[in-house]
Amino acid sequence: MPRPRKFVESDVVSSASEVFAVHGLAAATLDDLVRATGLGKQSLYNAFGGKRELFLRALSEDREEATRAVSESLGHDDASPLERIRGHMLSMAIEFSSSDRRVSLATRALVESTGDQDQLSTATKAGIEELAGVYAQCLEHARENGDLPEDANVQSLAVYFVAVTRGMELLGRAGVGRGVLTAVALDSLRVLQGQRSEE
Amino acid sequence: MPRPRKFVESDVVSSASEVFAVHGLAAATLDDLVRATGLGKQSLYNAFGGKRELFLRALSEDREEATRAVSESLGHDDASPLERIRGHMLSMAIEFSSSDRRVSLATRALVESTGDQDQLSTATKAGIEELAGVYAQCLEHARENGDLPEDANVQSLAVYFVAVTRGMELLGRAGVGRGVLTAVALDSLRVLQGQRSEE
DNA sequence: CAAGTTTTTGACCATCTGGTCAATAACGTA
DNA sequence: TACGTTATTGACCAGATGGTCAAAAACTTG
Numbered sequence: 001m002p003r004p005r006k007f008v009e010s011d012v013v014s015s016a017s018e019v020f021a022v023h024g025l026a027a028a029t030l031d032d033l034v035r036a037t038g039l040g041k042q043s044l045y046n047a048f049g050g051k052r053e054l055f056l057r058a059l060s061e062d063r064e065e066a067t068r069a070v071s072e073s074l075g076h077d078d079a080s081p082l083e084r085i086r087g088h089m090l091s092m093a094i095e096f097s098s099s100d101r102r103v104s105l106a107t108r109a110l111v112e113s114t115g116d117q118d119q120l121s122t123a124t125k126a127g128i129e130e131l132a133g134v135y136a137q138c139l140e141h142a143r144e145n146g147d148l149p150e151d152a153n154v155q156s157l158a159v160y161f162v163a164v165t166r167g168m169e170l171l172g173r174a175g176v177g178r179g180v181l182t183a184v185a186l187d188s189l190r191v192l193q194g195q196r197s198e199e
Numbered sequence: 200m201p202r203p204r205k206f207v208e209s210d211v212v213s214s215a216s217e218v219f220a221v222h223g224l225a226a227a228t229l230d231d232l233v234r235a236t237g238l239g240k241q242s243l244y245n246a247f248g249g250k251r252e253l254f255l256r257a258l259s260e261d262r263e264e265a266t267r268a269v270s271e272s273l274g275h276d277d278a279s280p281l282e283r284i285r286g287h288m289l290s291m292a293i294e295f296s297s298s299d300r301r302v303s304l305a306t307r308a309l310v311e312s313t314g315d316q317d318q319l320s321t322a323t324k325a326g327i328e329e330l331a332g333v334y335a336q337c338l339e340h341a342r343e344n345g346d347l348p349e350d351a352n353v354q355s356l357a358v359y360f361v362a363v364t365r366g367m368e369l370l371g372r373a374g375v376g377r378g379v380l381t382a383v384a385l386d387s388l389r390v391l392q393g394q395r396s397e398e
Numbered sequence: 399c400a401a402g403t404t405t406t407t408g409a410c411c412a413t414c415t416g417g418t419c420a421a422t423a424a425c426g427t428a
Numbered sequence: 429t430a431c432g433t434t435a436t437t438g439a440c441c442a443g444a445t446g447g448t449c450a451a452a453a454a455c456t457t458g
Contacts, residue, residue, distance in 0.1 A: 023313075024225075024310065024311070026223075026225055026226050027225050027311070099315065101313065101314075101315075103310055107310065107369060108310065110369055110372050110373050111223065111302055111306065111307065111310050111369075111372075112223065112226070113372075114222075114300065115300075116298065116300075116374070121372070121373055121374055122374070124373050125373040125374045125375065128370065128373055128375065153382065153386070156379065156382035156383060156385075156386055157386055159370070159375065159379055159382070159383050160382075160383045160386040160387060162366070162370065163363060163366030163367050163369075163370050163383050163387075164362060164363060164366055164387075165366070166365065166366035166369045166370065167361070167362030167363055167364070167365035167366030167367075167369075168362050168366075170306060170309055170310075170362075170365045170366075170369075171327065171358070171361065171362050171365065173309050173310070173312075173320070174309050174320055174323050174324040174327055175315070175320055175321070175324045176324065176327065176358065180355065180358055183352065183355035183358070183359075184355060184358050184359045184362050186355075187352070187355055187356055187359040187390050188359060188362075188363075188390065190389065190390040191386050191387065191389040191390055
């Protein structure tokens with residue numbers, strides 16, 4: 001009976017995501033979003049509720065996408081777990097030294113969040129933990145493989161890799177070149193070598 | 200002859216810096232700055248030129264301060280170079296897990312910069328390189344000490360530590376706890392152990 | 399084909415933004 | 429003490445912002 005929507009929600013969120021990745025939450029104007037999505041203001045409002053809510057939707061989509069991508073990158077059976085991590089970090093170095101002005105929505109959310117408990121930072125923290133979980137899984141496999149010592153702290157190493165990638169993202173955005181970023185990625189992998197029991 | 204200023208420039212920049220660290224450039228309202236600095240809008244404008252210019256001043260002060268702090272932290276003779284880096288990273292873990300909502304202006308500048316060549320990102324890149332230089336110096340000493348292999352890539356390791364600290368900052372802001380952050384810091388140091396010649 | 403429901407459209411608005419202007423105040427000097 | 433110079437003050441502004449409203453449009457079903 002009702003008039004059907006002309007748009008697909010996920011497409012709209014995607015377009016919005018793009019805008020947010022370039023401008024951030026505060027700096028993205030409602031008009032940017034209207035232009036990018038093709039919807040009218042009111043339609044946007046009806047479907048999502050406002051700029052902030054739309055950002056949260058984009059953030060959660062981004063989180064899913066990021067997790068999925070890393071899972072795939074680390075989950076293949078084509079190489080040993082450690083080699084997969086290596087490949088992953090190297091591809092990150094390439095991605096982050098691309099020239100576009102995008103910043104992951106997670107980083108945006110973190111930087112633009114205002115409170116300790118607001119949706120932005122809690123959502124992002126959850127995303128970080130989710131991502132760390134993916135790394136941890138791969139590292140755990142490595143340990144079972146004997147590529148990592150028995151007592152390696154898989155959990156903290158996982159968070160460590162999240163931190164390194166975050167840092168690489170920022171450096172890339174600062175204009176640090178691909179060569180340097182790749183060297184950083186390679187350096188970061190050394191924590192996995194010669195892990196001796198001491199801590 | 201002229202009427203003297205009632206304020207000290209560096210104090211004003213400091214107060215402004217505080218505001219920017221909490222809100223960012225775009226989100227900090229001129230009114231916030233007026234309130235925090237105690238100056239009138241026009242005085243601010245006379246002395247600095249505008250919000251953006253004031254931010255750039257704050258950014259450059261922040262950069263000096265950051266470099267100075269790290270230099271001091273890494274430059275003392277109280278311990279071996281490697282131990283100093285260790286101490287530094289651990290103190291970073293503590294700093295970044297403090298609960299205030301500050302974000303370094305460098306990170307702010309990076310995230311809020313819009314172009315490839317704008318002042319924000321170029322200033323920040325210079326800051327990163329400066330910081331990396333400080334790390335590099337300490338690492339070089341370590342190498343001379345024999346604590347690092349002859350062929351260790353001091354330059355890229357230096358950038359690596361900048362990346363890790365940047366990542367830790369973000370994670371800390373996301374609410375990752377002090378214990379985890381400390382573990383990450385300790386992990387990050389392992390790249391310095393067992394550096395064998397391979398690359 | 400008409401009714402009912404929801405989307406869409408585009409005009410509208412109160413508020414706040416960074417920034418400006420002209421008038422006034424304060425100081426050192428002559 | 430009067431003058432020249434600069435700082436300060438507070439009113440002011442054009443533009444943009446996120447958000448809202450009421451009317452029109454579009455589709456499905458009975």
